[in-house]
Amino acid sequence: MNSRIQDRFNSLRAEGRKAFIPYIMFGDPDTGTTESLILMLEDCGADVIELGVPFTDPLADGPTIQMAAERALAQGVTLKGIIRAVASIREKTDIPIVLMTYYNPVYKYGDVRFVRDAANAGVDGVIIPDLPPDEAHEFISEARGRNLDTIFLLAPTSTEERIRLVARASRGFVYYVSMTGITGSKLKMDDSIKRLIGKIKAVSDKPVCVGFGVSTPDQAKAMAAVADGVIIGSAIVKTINTAPSKLEKFLLGLRKAI
Amino acid sequence: MKKGYFGNYGGRFVPETLIPALQELDQAFRDASHDAGFKEELRLLQQTYIGRPTPLYFASRLTERLKGAKVYLKREDLCHTGAHKLNNALGQAMLAKVMGKKRIIAETGAGQHGVATATGASITGLECDIYMGTEDMRRQALNVFRMKLLGARVIEVNKGSKTLKDAINESLRDWTTNVTDTHYVLGTVFGPHPFPTIVKYFQSVIGREARKQIIKAENRLPDYLIACVGGGSNAMGLFNAFLKDKVGMVGVEAGGEGIRSGKHAARFAGGSVGVFQGCKSYLLQDRDGNVLSTHSVSAGLDYASVGPEHAFLHDSKRVRYTYATDKEALRAFELLPEVEGIIPALESAHAIAEAVKLAPGLSKKDIIIVNLSGRGDKDVQHVARIKGTEI
Numbered sequence: 107m108n109s110r111i112q113d114r115f116n117s118l119r120a121e122g123r124k125a126f127i128p129y130i131m132f133g134d135p136d137t138g139t140t141e142s143l144i145l146m147l148e149d150c151g152a153d154v155i156e157l158g159v160p161f162t163d164p165l166a167d168g169p170t171i172q173m174a175a176e177r178a179l180a181q182g183v184t185l186k187g188i189i190r191a192v193a194s195i196r197e198k199t200d201i202p203i204v205l206m207t208y209y210n211p212v213y214k215y216g217d218v219r220f221v222r223d224a225a226n227a228g229v230d231g232v233i234i235p236d237l238p239p240d241e242a243h244e245f246i247s248e249a250r251g252r253n254l255d256t257i258f259l260l261a262p263t264s265t266e267e268r269i270r271l272v273a274r275a276s277r278g279f280v281y282y283v284s285m286t287g288i289t290g291s292k293l294k295m296d297d298s299i300k301r302l303i304g305k306i307k308a309v310s311d312k313p314v315c316v317g318f319g320v321s322t323p324d325q326a327k328a329m330a331a332v333a334d335g336v337i338i339g340s341a342i343v344k345t346i347n348t349a350p351s352k353l354e355k356f357l358l359g360l361r362k363a364i
Numbered sequence: 365m366k367k368g369y370f371g372n373y374g375g376r377f378v379p380e381t382l383i384p385a386l387q388e389l390d391q392a393f394r395d396a397s398h399d400a401g402f403k404e405e406l407r408l409l410q411q412t413y414i415g416r417p418t419p420l421y422f423a424s425r426l427t428e429r430l431k432g433a434k435v436y437l438k439r440e441d442l443c444h445t446g447a448h449k450l451n452n453a454l455g456q457a458m459l460a461k462v463m464g465k466k467r468i469i470a471e472t473g474a475g476q477h478g479v480a481t482a483t484g485a486s487i488t489g490l491e492c493d494i495y496m497g498t499e500d501m502r503r504q505a506l507n508v509f510r511m512k513l514l515g516a517r518v519i520e521v522n523k524g525s526k527t528l529k530d531a532i533n534e535s536l537r538d539w540t541t542n543v544t545d546t547h548y549v550l551g552t553v554f555g556p557h558p559f560p561t562i563v564k565y566f567q568s569v570i571g572r573e574a575r576k577q578i579i580k581a582e583n584r585l586p587d588y589l590i591a592c593v594g595g596g597s598n599a600m601g602l603f604n605a606f607l608k609d610k611v612g613m614v615g616v617e618a619g620g621e622g623i624r625s626g627k628h629a630a631r632f633a634g635g636s637v638g639v640f641q642g643c644k645s646y647l648l649q650d651r652d653g654n655v656l657s658t659h660s661v662s663a664g665l666d667y668a669s670v671g672p673e674h675a676f677l678h679d680s681k682r683v684r685y686t687y688a689t690d691k692e693a694l695r696a697f698e699l700l701p702e703v704e705g706i707i708p709a710l711e712s713a714h715a716i717a718e719a720v721k722l723a724p725g726l727s728k729k730d731i732i733i734v735n736l737s738g739r740g741d742k743d744v745q746h747v748a749r750i751k752g753t754e755i
């Protein structure tokens with residue numbers, strides 16, 4: 107059975123379009139707004155929504171998402187609460203939802219229990235930046251059993267061997283990290299991104315989406331030209347917190363560019 | 365056993381960007397540890413620069429005072445820069461050089477590992493940046509100045525608890541960003557594979573020496589080893605050479621203001637298994653898997669997790685883990701200079717505090733070796749402040 111994410115990419119491919127994947131932190135700026143933000147993202151043309159799970163020590167994130175996590179934690183947001191919230195949001199929308207979480211909250215929840223509860227709630231996929239496939243054998247087999255997509259990451263430093271391994275372990279899409287760096291860093295637009303995506307495509311027909319550092323419609327457009335989708339996080343989180351009235355226009359601009 | 369694991373603990377839980385660097389490091393380390401040239405260069409620097417072998421000192425007045433087992437001190441405080449940390453930092457700086465890196469970075473809590481890394485950078489000619497929490501910069505101001513003198517840049521980390529774990533987060537973020545030309549000199553037997561193995565390798569010289577020295581002095585092995593456990597590198601360094609022998613071992617964590625207060629860094633007494641900063645081990649965490657803030661009077665022990673091999677030695681009961689409170693450590697910090705003329709680091713004072721508890725109950729024929737991991741000069745100002753004197 108296909109997941110919602112796979113269905114979405116299949117129809118995008120058929121239409122010759124690229125995926126717009128916004129990221130928001132659950133509970134930032136407060137828990138009350140997350141549901142309406144998700145619906146707004148969908149209205150503005152998002153194809154997949156990446157929901158951040160706050161963690162005390164987000165080592166792959168830059169200051170913008172670090173601070174968003176701190177705000178969310180201060181609201182008492184937990185992984186358990188997020189799964190419950192997704193179940194209730196599922197009554198209003200069918201948009202594919204991916205959780206982006208560090209591994210320890212999942213480990214503490216219990217791999218098996220987490221996969222079961224998340225899948226039952228209507229979560230479609232998970233991205234765990236500090237869980238490479240080498241450490242995820244059991245997690246992957248649990249997730250396969252529940253049709254929860256495991257999205258793993260590749261980076262500019264990835265060797266051929268890693269590309270093969272990560273592409274094979276990924277389901278839904280492969281997440282290509284645009285740079286050696288953390289979220290919110292400055293994007294370097296050079297040929298290397300295109301070249302690496304080419305290498306991934308050479309060994310896998312799964313969709314490849316680019317994230318990290320994409321913050322403007324121009325950059326999003328350039329990324330959409332070489333990938334199957336574009337993930338935008340810090341720039342959206344920043345807009346939500348500093349210029350909420352400009353959010354809708356910003357999202358529509360990104361959608362148009364992709 | 366699974367590669368990179370000690371029983372159930374260890375592994376390599378890091379972002380994909382770093383995996384190739386860890387593989388490269390693993391290979392470089394394995395090559396170096398089989399390379400006669402590398403080993404000879406290391407041996408020579410250990411001898412002529414660090415000042416090894418460090419003495420094993422029979423603390424006769426402390427022994428008299430405790431009225432029990434004979435207490436020996438392994439004098440890592442006499443290493444160049446004042447702690448065992450240079451054993452590892454120098455070795456890793458040499459590895460970085462071999463790998464062709466031009467810059468090394470490190471986290472530091474007490475500042476000792478930062479000073480050691482800055483020193484390693486200085487004699488290998490590498491650039492050096494040190495991450496340190498602002499709270500630790502306050503309590504270890506002397507070491508901040510030393511690092512700067514040694515030519516390192518000290519980058520303050522004003523996030524989270526502003527201590528060691530936050531400095532490690534920032535180091536990992538820097539490494540992720542600059543991985544092609546930078547090596548991350550992790551300061552303890554922690555983090556993703558192969559760090560726990562590499563750091564143990566460079567620190568094991570402590571136990572190898574101590575074994576020879578005690579046999580020379582007493583014609584037999586000791587009954588107990590005691591070491592403080594932050595991440596666990598000085599403890600692993602001492603214990604490793606004795607693991608196959610009938611020698612009791614005690615690891616001493618920071619009990620802070622007591623386990624019930626919640627203000628401590630006793631991972632075995634108060635934590636549970638988790639995955640943090642690259643590996644699976646015991647972790648102080650809440651029900652939802654978020655990491656708790658820790659407390660210790662000693663910056664070097666003030667950390668939420670512990671090296672994975674210690675987790676393994678804990679579960680297999682090969683090593684007994686206990687803790688000393690701030691109060692007990694401060695008492696030991698004053699006792700040792702009074703009876704032996706040695707000011708211990710606050711970290712090492714936790715190990716002394718355990719000797720004070722253990723020795724009186726043992727026979728006069730029993731032998732304890734305490735790892736005196738560092739000297740206390742760096743802590744004098746902090747302790748004076750606690751006692752109400754500004755210096």
Ligand SMILES: Cc1ncc(COP(=O)(O)O)c(C=O)c1O
Nearest residue numbers: 476552594595596597598664738
């Ligand atoms: C003197 C001294 N001892 C012990 C430690 C704790 O580290 P580890 O447990 O790795 O030996 C430190 C750390 O800063 C230290 O400076």
